Amino acid sequence: MTETLNSEPTPEQAALFARVRRMMLIAGLTTALAVGAVLVAIGYRFFRVEGSRPAVDVTATLPKDAKIIATAVTGDQLVVTLDLGGSVQIRTFDPRTLRSTGTLSFAREP
Template sequence: MTETELPGKTPEQAALIARVRRMMLIAGLTTALAVAAVLIAIGYRLFRSGGSAATASDVTAVLPKGARITATAVAGEELVVTLDIGGTTEIRTFDARTLKPLGRLKFANEP
C-alpha cells in the first residue's frame, strides 16, 4: 500500500479551523453554564421547601352548629372552603400545608 502525502494547511484553512475551535469553545461554555443554572435552581427549590413547614396529618375543624360545606377548592397555596351557615354564605381560607386558618369572608343579605 502506498501512502499519499497530504499537502500542508493553507492559511485560509488554518484560520477556518481556529474559528471553528473558538465557536465550539463558546458553545461548550454556554452549555455548561446553562446546565449549572438548572442544577442550582433545582437545588435551591429542594433545600428551600425541604423543612420549611410541618405538614398536618390529622386536623379537625369545628364548624358552627347547622353549618354545611357547599364547596371546596385549592387556590395556589391556600385551601378554600365555602360554608352555608343558616342561609348565610361564608368563605374560609386555610394554608394548604399547615391547615392554619388564614381568613374568613362573610356574605350577608341587605335588610
C-alpha cells in the same frame, strides 16, 4: 517516493483551523452555561423551603346542625360555605397555617 503524508498546513489552512477551534470553544462554553443554568433551576425548585413543609392535621369545630355547602381554594385563602339552620356563613382560612382569617354571616330580614 520520499513525499511526506503530513505536510505542514498552509497559512490559509492554519487560519481556518484556528477559526474552527475558536468556534468550537464558544459552542462548548455556551453548552456548559446552558446545562449549568438548567441544573441551578432544578436545584432551586428541589431545595426551596416554601414547597417542603410538613403536613398539618387540624380539626375545625362547626356549630351544631351546621352543614358544609361548598368549599373553594384560591391562591391565598381556603373558603368554606356553611348552612347554619337557614342562614349562610362563609369562613375563610389561611391555607399555609389553616388558621381562620375571617367569617362572613348572612341572615334573612324579618
